[in-house]
Amino acid sequence: MSYVPAEVLSNDNVYGKYFFITARVLRSYRRPPLPPQFAMVWVPGVDLLPLSYASASERVVGFFYKVVGEGTKALSTRSKGDVIGVSEPLGRWYIPQGRDVVFLAGGAGIAPFLLYLEYVGNSRGLWGVRQGELATRLMELFPKLKSLLVASEDCTHGLCGKLTDYVSRISVGKDTEVLISGPIDMVREVCRRLRNIKVGRAYVIAESMVKCGVGACGSCLIGNLLLCRDGPIVGCDHFE
């Protein structure tokens, strides 16, 4: 894994423990990030975090993340002008062409779909959040997010309840591709429910287990796949 130094441009607290950080990479990528690729984001001297690209334009990249531990907590304290390290885009990119695509995201799992929305037209889907205010705030930053339905557990935005309550009601067919990203329990439950519905393909975007990022340490193994090299998209069958 090689790191491209990146200067923080902004690091906004979107809502509660959720942040959106943008940074300007000080050396051009060999290849621009495409969804659902991810980066290993290095917080110097603290930790290394696998994060999906939420935005990527020439030299400026963005990551949407939730503070869950020391590493993300340290990242949330970085401010304009600080330097972090961002790896080259990792994993295989995948952009469904000409298919009916449904995004299903839970919490911070929305991150890769924020970049997907720039590449996939006519996308639809459902984003499950605990507090509806998070959805309201993030939609202000990413207006295209309004094309997705929201299910909020506090019933303040969109549908009332959990994302999993609505999975079986989503209109899908044999030509539909479903992409899922979110907490592992949610992913398992969604995959289990999708198995009973005739859906074309169902994939999970997973990168949170990645440690070395180069296929050497073997810690991001799912089935016979290494997420850092073969992922981050893997079939739902690996999570049932």
Add this chain to the structure above:
Amino acid sequence: MNASGILGYLPEHADIMASWGLSAVVSKTFTKEPRAGHSPPIVVKVRCYSLLNSVGLANPGISGIGPFVERARRYGVPVVVSVGGKSCSEYVEVAEVAERCGASAVELNLGCPNVEQGGLEVGRDPVQVLKVVKDVSSVVKIPVIVKLGISDRLVDSAAKAMEGGAKALTLINTVRGTSIDVYSFKPILSNISGGLSGASIHPIAVWAVYSVFKEVPADIIGVGGVITWRDAAELILAGAKAVQVGTAIVYRGPKVVKSIVKGLRLWVRKVGAKSVTELSGAAHRV
């Protein structure tokens, strides 16, 4: 064969490694107790097809040896278990378990720069090398291979390893190094230093193999910066009878193994030899 450290501690890793076209599979280093290893960052790519790693010998401990060996053996290639330890008795215990689980050989990791106890400190002390190798060789029947890191007493350590009962030597382990981010002023690896592998250490590996071959009658497995078949050929001419590949798999993908083997086959034919073995140490005969 692969260099120890690229996957190699879970049964599923064996499935992946078996598809690479290796002549033998080498496990990650197993220790008696499970080790979580260091916190990320544990690997950083540095210039010239090279890596700095400080994984910290993460492994599930001796309970993981059986499942890995059992799965790897299904693929019909020799399975070498890399053995680490904090003391002679731990090396012996892990080697015994490896033998019981059906390993074809053990490779004693006496040259890893990533651990505080054992590892390089043992490898650079010929007296300790003799003791560890003798202890292990006296209790296991399978071949004992000794992996050494670079040190100013390498030839002495190699000689003592053979005296202690080693059947072969693996030369060399990674070389200690550090990488510092010039903007944040912080070392990138969480452990600050790590083991440098890849093309950067290739000339050192060639020198080590050449020097030991010249002084010590031993079968040598060469490792260090084998990125192309030419690098493998150099190690063979220096005295290696086999080579291991590690960093190249990270940079060029697993297909590099077959590419190196193909290149070596063509080279052997081109120089009018019958086999790689015939060319082992040929640089000494010029």
